[in-house]
Amino acid sequence: MELVKSEQRLKQILVADKEENPLRIINVLKSDLLNILKNYMEINANDLDVSITVDEYGFFVFNSYAKVRRLKNLGAIVEQ
Amino acid sequence: MARKIVITSGKGGVGKTTVTTNLGVALSNMNLKVLILDVDFGLNNLDVVMGVENRVVFDVIDVLKGKCRAKQALIQDFFNPLLYVLPSVHSVNNINITSEQINFIISQIESLFDYIIIDCPAGIEIGFHRAVKCADEAIVVTTPHISAIRDADKVLTLLNSYNLNSVKILVNRVRGDLVVGGEMFNENTIKEYLNADLIGVVPDDDGISLALNVGGAVSKNSVAYEAFNLIARNLHNGERNIFDCTKKYKGLIGGIRKKIRKLV
Numbered sequence: 480m481e482l483v484k485s486e487q488r489l490k491q492i493l494v495a496d497k498e499e500n501p502l503r504i505i506n507v508l509k510s511d512l513l514n515i516l517k518n519y520m521e522i523n524a525n526d527l528d529v530s531i532t533v534d535e536y537g538f539f540v541f542n543s544y545a546k547v548r549r550l551k552n553l554g555a556i557v558e559q
Numbered sequence: 560m561a562r563k564i565v566i567t568s569g570k571g572g573v574g575k576t577t578v579t580t581n582l583g584v585a586l587s588n589m590n591l592k593v594l595i596l597d598v599d600f601g602l603n604n605l606d607v608v609m610g611v612e613n614r615v616v617f618d619v620i621d622v623l624k625g626k627c628r629a630k631q632a633l634i635q636d637f638f639n640p641l642l643y644v645l646p647s648v649h650s651v652n653n654i655n656i657t658s659e660q661i662n663f664i665i666s667q668i669e670s671l672f673d674y675i676i677i678d679c680p681a682g683i684e685i686g687f688h689r690a691v692k693c694a695d696e697a698i699v700v701t702t703p704h705i706s707a708i709r710d711a712d713k714v715l716t717l718l719n720s721y722n723l724n725s726v727k728i729l730v731n732r733v734r735g736d737l738v739v740g741g742e743m744f745n746e747n748t749i750k751e752y753l754n755a756d757l758i759g760v761v762p763d764d765d766g767i768s769l770a771l772n773v774g775g776a777v778s779k780n781s782v783a784y785e786a787f788n789l790i791a792r793n794l795h796n797g798e799r800n801i802f803d804c805t806k807k808y809k810g811l812i813g814g815i816r817k818k819i820r821k822l823v
Contacts, residue, residue, distance in 0.1 A: 482741045482744070485705065489709070493708075496713065503716065
């Protein structure tokens with residue numbers, strides 16, 4: 480029973496820490512996402528919006544919105 | 560080219576230097592040439608933990624000042640001829656030392672070794688970043704306590720911004736009797752919360768305290784010795800064997816052991 484309480488406490492602390500400092504995570508995540516997306520489409524850093532929120536159950540909710548100028552040749556990508 | 564692994568944690572006192580030392584010893588026992596590099600300037604203790612404090616002639620600063628070559632500053636371990644230490648110093652303003660300077664030292668000697676294990680200072684300030692910048696891989700040490708797990712989580716987030724080949728967690732000081740009794744987090748819970756790969760688990764073992772007082776690695780009879788050997792094999796061979804701290808405390812005899820441990 481004590482461990483269950485401790486686990487809840489740990490979860491709350493980790494969630495609170497991430498809520499406090501999401502900017503750093505978002506910047507890293509955005510940079511990684513951009514690197515991957517650039518393989519498939521023409522996209523600038525300013526056109527990608529990334530956010531992380533926490534829902535009522537303590538789960539992280541990841542949202543991403545991107546304005547894409549042009550998709551790359553999808554046929555060539557599939558062949559690769 | 561040596562594999563350069565930084566041992567970090569965020570929180571102080573979780574056993575970074577103990578892990579660094581014993582992992583170095585375990586790897587050298589596998590016939591691998593290992594250098595343990597102390598970049599914890601100002602509050603270094605690696606020389607003491609290794610039991611070589613009386614044999615330090617040159618240190619990192621002497622190498623940086625050109626008083627000696629990096630190779631001359633290396634101290635060969637008394638019991639493990641394949642294990643070397645490059646000590647740090649107490650009396651130095653660590654702000655002035657850059658990761659480029661440490662990397663310069665590493666570049667002079669890395670061809671001599673299979674592994675370079677870097678002992679990182681506690682905290683997430685300049686010393687942490689300097690140590691991480693010198694490494695290709697990281698092991699984040701934590702204990703099964705909320706404060707240590709919380710700091711490990713923060714460190715893992717910071718490590719995301721570095722281009723490291725691998726970041727793993729190591730759970731130190733796990734008490735099998737408490738895990739069996741549901742009074743301590745087990746390694747799987749910690750792994751789940753930190754969302755990171757587990758390289759190994761080290762039990763809370765009196766053998767470690769004894770080794771710290773005498774200097775050097777844990778005794779071959781100690782359970783921690785077995786745990787560090789497993790970690791070294793996981794690291795080098797890519798195995799995934801995790802030491803089971805609870806094994807001793809399962810079953811009838813285990814239950815008696817658990818009760819005795821609680822009483823002591």
